[in-house]
């Protein structure tokens with residue numbers, strides 16, 4: 001499958017992997033938008049929340065909790081923001097479900113209507 005995250009998972013594209021288990025892996029984003037910018041990527045390929053199965057949802061909840069276990073390893077002690085871009089208006093560029101983990105600085109929360 002021609003999916004950048006599936007290729008990263010198989011080691012066909014290099015990445016800086018910070019954590020991995022049998023359900024997901026966490027890499028450093030190649031184009032960071034904050035001082036610390038990671039991606040938590042479920043290993044099963046599905047595009048979006050609407051394609052999540054019940055099992056995906058359970059694994060996803062476990063993966064979110066795992067992020068909080070990795071606070072020290074990822075340097076998230078001062079807080080962090082999780083972002084999931086879904087579809088065109090959100091600017092989703094990779095059609096494989098993933099969570100952005102943004103941290104390492106005070107995170108602006110702009111009024112997007114402007």
Ligand code: AMP
Pocket residue numbers: 004013015027028029030031032039084085091092093094095
């Ligand atoms: P999104 O726009 O929400 O779909 O996010 C996709 C993210 O994947 C962007 O922040 C990209 O910088 C990131 N990205 C794309 N290719 C790679 C790669 N090879 N290694 C790490 N991050 C990547």
Ligand code: ZN
Pocket residue numbers: 003004005006007045046095096
């Ligand atoms: Zn994929």
